[in-house]
Structure formats: C-alpha cells, structure tokens
Amino acid sequence: MKMPPLHQEFVLHFGEMGSRWGINRTVGQIYALLFLSAEALNADQITEALGISRSNTSMGLKELQAWRLVRLKHVPGDRKDHFTTPDDLWEIVRILIDERKKREIDPTLSKLRALEMQGPVGDDYSEARISELREMIEMMTGFYEDMARLDTEKLVRLMTYGSRIAGLIDKVGGYLPASRG
Amino acid sequence: MKMPPLHQEFVLHFGEMGSRWGINRTVGQIYALLFLSAEALNADQITEALGISRSNTSMGLKELQAWRLVRLKHVPGDRKDHFTTPDDLWEIVRILIDERKKREIDPTLSKLRALEMQGPVGDDYSEARISELREMIEMMTGFYEDMARLDTEKLVRLMTYGSRIAGLIDKVGGYLPASRG
DNA sequence: CTGGGATTTCAGAAATTACTGAAACTCTCG
DNA sequence: CGAGAGTTTCAGTAATTTCTGAAATCCCAG
Incomplete structure (x- = not known):
C-alpha cells in the first residue's frame, strides 16, 4: 500500500x-x-x-x-x-441516509404493516407494540423526508440553530396547524 | 421455536x-x-x-x-x-442513536481530529477534504445532541412540524444569533 | 468482423464471525 | 461453610463472508 x-x-x-x-x-x-x-x-x-x-x-x-x-x-x-466520490458532502450524507433507510428500515416498515394487515392474530400487548413501533418509524422517516427536501443552505441554518428551534415552535405553535397533511 | x-x-x-x-x-x-x-x-x-x-x-x-x-x-x-426492553419507544430510539453514534461515528471523529493535529502532512486537497468532513460530522452530531436534549413532547411537535420549520427560521432568523456556542 | 485490452463473474481458498457443550465460576440459602 | 441452582467463559466447530486467480465476457479500434 x-x-x-x-x-x-x-x-x-x-x-x-x-x-x-x-x-x-x-x-x-x-x-x-x-x-x-x-x-x-x-x-x-x-x-x-x-x-x-x-x-x-x-x-x-x-x-x-x-x-x-x-x-x-x-x-x-x-x-x-x-x-x-461526489464533491458535495451534503449530497454524500443524503445518499448515505437514503440508502441506509432503504436497507435497514424500509423492509421492517413493510413487514410491520403486513403483520398489522393480518388482523388480530397476537395478544393485545404485542399488537399494540407493533403498531406503536410502526407509527414511530413513520414519524421519524416522515421527518427525515421533510428535512431532505430542504436545500442545503436552509438545512445548515436549521442545524446551527439547534435546540432553540423548540422554543420557536412553542412561541408560534398555537397559530399553526398541528400536523402535516 | x-x-x-x-x-x-x-x-x-x-x-x-x-x-x-x-x-x-x-x-x-x-x-x-x-x-x-x-x-x-x-x-x-x-x-x-x-x-x-x-x-x-x-x-x-x-x-x-x-x-x-x-x-x-x-x-x-x-x-x-x-x-x-424499555417500554418507551422514544427512549429506545435515543439509546439506539447514541450507541450507534458511539460505535460508528465517534471513533472516526477522533481519528479525523488526530490527523488534522499532525499538521500539514498531505496534499492540499486531502487536507481540506478531511477538515470539511470533520466539520460536517461535528455539525450533525451537535444538532443531534441538541435534539436529544428536548423532552419527548417537544420532539414530537417538532417532527410533526416537518419542513415547515424551515420557513419559521426564515421568518425570525434575522433577529437571532446566527450560531450556537 | 476480429484482435486484444478492459472488466466482470465465479468457484474455491482464506479469513472472520457465530454457535455450542463442557467446564468454571458465582451467589445464596440452609 | 458447602450444596446446588444459575450464569458465564472458553476452546473447538460450524457457518458465513470475503478474497483471489482463472476463465468468460464485453467492447471498441482497426
């Protein structure tokens, strides 16, 4: 070498x-x-x-x-x-997350949905646990997809902003719809 | 089974x-x-x-x-x-990210810092590439640490809010300090 | 066409990782 | 203290993954 x-x-x-x-x-x-x-x-x-x-x-x-x-x-x-390799590191990060999501998360999300489709075949606890897991994964991947849509400049601004973002939402939250379409 | x-x-x-x-x-x-x-x-x-x-x-x-x-x-x-397993899925997610960060990212961040410490030992391009990579990782882990500090309720609100968050920063961004720390 | 450089595929070898059963250890209760 | 249930360690084996060299394939210039 x-x-x-x-x-x-x-x-x-x-x-x-x-x-x-x-x-x-x-x-x-x-x-x-x-x-x-x-x-x-x-x-x-x-x-x-x-x-x-x-x-x-x-x-x-x-x-x-x-x-x-x-x-x-x-x-x-x-x-x-x-x-x-691509010059733009942000592009590399997006690709990495997309591909890992595709390999590590999407198959499990499909499986969870399929299990729920089968109707009530388990005990209440496990059924609930599976739904809860699916919902959580959907929320996180949904958030990621939203973030991935932003251009780099906005993304950097947001990340630099860090946790103060939460205060921001507190402040204006009441005037805005509570959930995404 | x-x-x-x-x-x-x-x-x-x-x-x-x-x-x-x-x-x-x-x-x-x-x-x-x-x-x-x-x-x-x-x-x-x-x-x-x-x-x-x-x-x-x-x-x-x-x-x-x-x-x-x-x-x-x-x-x-x-x-x-x-x-x-812990009941709270959010806790599980935090643990998962923390542990993966510890195993998959932190060692590389240390290595990058150590390489930069050695002073100029490579060509300009590779030196720049390494600094850029370190900065990107620092920004992303910093953002994650900020988010991890939020309580679950705020986090859910933020994630549900999705990409509209960017517009929010646009609106008030001018009145707030540009960077953390 | 076709000759030959460039690349890919593939079967087996090498290296790594996972799994097992047996033995060693730990802890607690009598 | 010491018997015995419970747990962990460990060396050997099994399974999987990675790597190689040889052969097959691809592809373009002539």
Missing part, C-alpha cells in the same frame, strides 16, 4: 470501521482512497494503491456504485473507467 | 435484519422476542422459545445489555434474572 502517510492512515481507518458500517474492509478502503483523491482513479490504480486483487477492486466498486457513493467519470483519451 | 405466529414472524424478521443492523441473528431474535413480550423473560425461556443454546442466549443478552437495549428486572420469588 503505497501512498502518502495521511492517506494511508485514513484509508486504514475506514477499512477498520467498515465492518461497523455494514461494508467490508476493502469497500471502506476504496471509498476512503477515492474520497481523498483530487482526481478520479481507475481500477488498476486502486488495486495497486491498496494491494488487493483486481477482482476484489471490481466487486468493491460495484458495491459502492450500488450505494451511489462513487461515480463513473470518463477521462478523455483513456479507455479505462475512472471513479470519484 | 414455539410461540404465536405473530411473534414468530416478527422474531424471524428481526433475525434476518440483524446482519444489516450490525448485530447477529440471535441477538436480533432475542431483542424481538423481548420487545413483544408483556412480561420479562428469563434466559431459559428465551433459549427454549428460540431453540438456541443456553450459552448463546447468555452472550446475546450480554451484548444487548452492552447496547443498553435490554434491562434486568428482578421478579420477586424467582432467583433467575429476567429481561425486558
């Missing part, structure tokens, strides 16, 4: 964290490498920098593309495909 | 989702079982319901306790330890 020390440490860290993030070591490393790289890299460059097999690189890139975390970029005069 | 069909389906689903959530199958199943259970269960009941080994149950419960997702509950007149 030959690259500047900073890159090296960063790449190794992402590799280690990979398993906690639900991706494997090499996928984490490939992402880290591309993230720090000013220019797009081709698969052979990645293979060499990380000291892994060419096929492993190919699979890693495929997975990162499935996550929409890396993009293909054509370099004129080069037949090879080159890869980059 | 003998339990009502509703429980069974729910438990199996949590087992399957486990790997996506960064826990293993049995840990997911144990959690699901306790979640639906009106009364606290002891380790033997869990072992029998899920058809796994007693030691596996013990390890699963230990991991769930490390996540603070299950609690010990003493049942009078019974020497065995009994386990439950």
Whole structure:
C-alpha cells in the first residue's frame, strides 16, 4: 500500500470501521482512497494503491456504485473507467441516509404493516407494540423526508440553530396547524 | 421455536435484519422476542422459545445489555434474572442513536481530529477534504445532541412540524444569533 | 468482423464471525 | 461453610463472508 502517510492512515481507518458500517474492509478502503483523491482513479490504480486483487477492486466498486457513493467519470483519451466520490458532502450524507433507510428500515416498515394487515392474530400487548413501533418509524422517516427536501443552505441554518428551534415552535405553535397533511 | 405466529414472524424478521443492523441473528431474535413480550423473560425461556443454546442466549443478552437495549428486572420469588426492553419507544430510539453514534461515528471523529493535529502532512486537497468532513460530522452530531436534549413532547411537535420549520427560521432568523456556542 | 485490452463473474481458498457443550465460576440459602 | 441452582467463559466447530486467480465476457479500434 503505497501512498502518502495521511492517506494511508485514513484509508486504514475506514477499512477498520467498515465492518461497523455494514461494508467490508476493502469497500471502506476504496471509498476512503477515492474520497481523498483530487482526481478520479481507475481500477488498476486502486488495486495497486491498496494491494488487493483486481477482482476484489471490481466487486468493491460495484458495491459502492450500488450505494451511489462513487461515480463513473470518463477521462478523455483513456479507455479505462475512472471513479470519484461526489464533491458535495451534503449530497454524500443524503445518499448515505437514503440508502441506509432503504436497507435497514424500509423492509421492517413493510413487514410491520403486513403483520398489522393480518388482523388480530397476537395478544393485545404485542399488537399494540407493533403498531406503536410502526407509527414511530413513520414519524421519524416522515421527518427525515421533510428535512431532505430542504436545500442545503436552509438545512445548515436549521442545524446551527439547534435546540432553540423548540422554543420557536412553542412561541408560534398555537397559530399553526398541528400536523402535516 | 414455539410461540404465536405473530411473534414468530416478527422474531424471524428481526433475525434476518440483524446482519444489516450490525448485530447477529440471535441477538436480533432475542431483542424481538423481548420487545413483544408483556412480561420479562428469563434466559431459559428465551433459549427454549428460540431453540438456541443456553450459552448463546447468555452472550446475546450480554451484548444487548452492552447496547443498553435490554434491562434486568428482578421478579420477586424467582432467583433467575429476567429481561425486558424499555417500554418507551422514544427512549429506545435515543439509546439506539447514541450507541450507534458511539460505535460508528465517534471513533472516526477522533481519528479525523488526530490527523488534522499532525499538521500539514498531505496534499492540499486531502487536507481540506478531511477538515470539511470533520466539520460536517461535528455539525450533525451537535444538532443531534441538541435534539436529544428536548423532552419527548417537544420532539414530537417538532417532527410533526416537518419542513415547515424551515420557513419559521426564515421568518425570525434575522433577529437571532446566527450560531450556537 | 476480429484482435486484444478492459472488466466482470465465479468457484474455491482464506479469513472472520457465530454457535455450542463442557467446564468454571458465582451467589445464596440452609 | 458447602450444596446446588444459575450464569458465564472458553476452546473447538460450524457457518458465513470475503478474497483471489482463472476463465468468460464485453467492447471498441482497426
């Protein structure tokens, strides 16, 4: 693995964290490498920098593309495909949350709805628990979807605003409809 | 695995989702079982319901306790330890986010800070990319910590309010300090 | 067409992670 | 103190996941 020390440490860290993030070591490393790289890299460059097999690189890139975390970029005069990460970090965060939601939450939400559809087949407690869980997930994903709709500038303002937002709602809350349509 | 069909389906689903959530199958199943259970269960009941080994149950419960997702509950007149999940779903969500933050984000934030401390050891692009990433993570975790401080009632109000919150900030934003801290 | 570079697929090997049963330990009650 | 129920640890095994090299496929320039 030959690259500047900073890159090296960063790449190794992402590799280690990979398993906690639900991706494997090499996928984490490939992402880290591309993230720090000013220019797009081709698969052979990645293979060499990380000291892994060419096929492993190919699979890693495929997975990162499935996550929409890396993009293909054509370099004129080069037949090879080159890869980059989006420049805009906010975009990366949105993609990450969307994809995790899709993989980790949506299937469970569907399952909960399906279970409720079956009608009363359990004891009261478990039925109630399942409904409550579904409602909570719907509220949280609904909120996220609302936030994701905001443009970056507004989002930054909101986050910087922090918990004072709550006071704001207290103040004006009475004059506004209590729930979303 | 003998339990009502509703429980069974729910438990199996949590087992399957486990790997996506960064826990293993049995840990997911144990959690699901306790979640639906009106009364606290002891380790033997869990072992029998899920058809796994007693030691596996013990390890699963230990991991769930490390996540603070299950609690010990003493049942009078019974020497065995009994386990439950918190009743309040909001509390569960807070715990989940806190713990995931601790495992998935905090180590990276530390690493980024450490890398920046080393002074200028990389190219300009990668240095900038790392700072930018650290700042973004700090903003998001800061916002989360602010939100976590709110009581449930305010939080529900805020989430229900959704994206209209942004308009609210637009309206009063000028009269308030631009940043926290 | 077709020759050859570029990429992907895939079956098996390697590495990692999960699970089990047996043994060790802990705690409490008599 | 010490018997025994209850729990945890741990070493070995099973299952799963990741990685590799070879073969197959793709695709464009000539």
